[in-house]
Amino acid sequence: MAIVLGPNQYGKAENRLVTVTRDGAVHTVRDFTVSTSLRGDLEDTHLTGDNAKVLATDTQKNTVYAFAKQAPVGEIEDFALRLGRHFVSTQEPISGARILIDEHSWQRIEGHDHAFVAGGDEKRTTAVTVEGSRAWVVSGLTDLVVLKSTGSEFHGYPRDPYTTLRETTDRILATSVTARWRYQGTGIDWATSFGEIRSIMLRTFAAKHSLSLQQTLYAMGEAVLRARPEVAEVRLSMPNKHHFEVDLSAFGLENHNEVFYAADRPYGLIEGSVLRDDAEDAGSAWLTLPAF
Numbered sequence: 123m124a125i126v127l128g129p130n131q132y133g134k135a136e137n138r139l140v141t142v143t144r145d146g147a148v149h150t151v152r153d154f155t156v157s158t159s160l161r162g163d164l165e166d167t168h169l170t171g172d173n174a175k176v177l178a179t180d181t182q183k184n185t186v187y188a189f190a191k192q193a194p195v196g197e198i199e200d201f202a203l204r205l206g207r208h209f210v211s212t213q214e215p216i217s218g219a220r221i222l223i224d225e226h227s228w229q230r231i232e233g234h235d236h237a238f239v240a241g242g243d244e245k246r247t248t249a250v251t252v253e254g255s256r257a258w259v260v261s262g263l264t265d266l267v268v269l270k271s272t273g274s275e276f277h278g279y280p281r282d283p284y285t286t287l288r289e290t291t292d293r294i295l296a297t298s299v300t301a302r303w304r305y306q307g308t309g310i311d312w313a314t315s316f317g318e319i320r321s322i323m324l325r326t327f328a329a330k331h332s333l334s335l336q337q338t339l340y341a342m343g344e345a346v347l348r349a350r351p352e353v354a355e356v357r358l359s360m361p362n363k364h365h366f367e368v369d370l371s372a373f374g375l376e377n378h379n380e381v382f383y384a385a386d387r388p389y390g391l392i393e394g395s396v397l398r399d400d401a402e403d404a405g406s407a408w409l410t411l412p413a414f
């Protein structure tokens with residue numbers, strides 16, 4: 123029997139980066155969380171502690187901040203591609219890089235040049251993988267919280283001895299969408315694509331009459347793939363944020379779908395992938411990312 127080192131990567135996680143750019147008195151603030159991970163010929167440090175091939179995670183952190191100064195960050199996908207390609211092309215033992223970037227939004231306080239209000243928890247995300255001269259981009263969003271107050275039913279499920287859930291033809295449907303979509307290619311107008319995909323997902327959530335959150339998930343992914351040829355696959359993770367009608371009969375009150383208890387947990391967790399059957403090979407695009 124031999125014991126060997128399996129897959130590994132290392133880097134600096136969650137570098138918090140904020141940039142201020144100035145157009146005269148008018149400032150723009152951008153806010154990012156950047157994680158770098160490097161892969162390659164890294165047996166020595168694990169097996170003997172020889173660090174000759176280990177670009178320090180501290181250096182990786184410094185590179186993120188220096189790159190943000192040396193050229194405009196631009197779209198997160200482009201910034202991640204620049205960082206990943208830099209590490210792979212300048213460090214001989216490093217054959218691959220995974221760069222994760224989340225962008226947190228700040229909106230201008232109306233009428234103010236340099237004051238901003240946080241855009242909420244929603245984040246735009248990217249996960250860029252560089253392997254030698256190849257690169258894959260998986261972008262997405264997290265914490266996009268949506269609710270519809272009708273247009274959602276859930277019935278027709280099996281009733282076993284433990285089933286108590288009442289069937290419903292009119293319920294609140296609410297979720298917090300985490301989506302990741304895999305692009306085919308890297309020469310893409312990232313900002314336009316992101317805006318269109320987000321808007322397609324919102325419109326589909328709103329318009330699709332839902333018989334299950336699973337059906338809504340599939341419809342959202344399908345709508346993105348039908349409209350956006352640059353996308354090969356969409357993975358969605360959608361918690362069912364249950365809203366239970368409160369029983370007010372003890373108070374002599376009838377509740378006609380008006381008063382709800384918004385449960386925090388447990389929640390149904392509906393996850394899935396929607397993809398083209400002729401999509402380009404995913405390579406290492408998803409490696410070490412959460413399944414959904």
Ligand SMILES: O=c1[nH]c(=O)c2[nH]c(=O)[nH]c2[nH]1
Pocket residue numbers: 276287333334335336362390
């Ligand atoms: O849309 C739903 N899908 C389920 O699988 C499920 N299960 C459940 O209890 N409620 C719901 N709602």
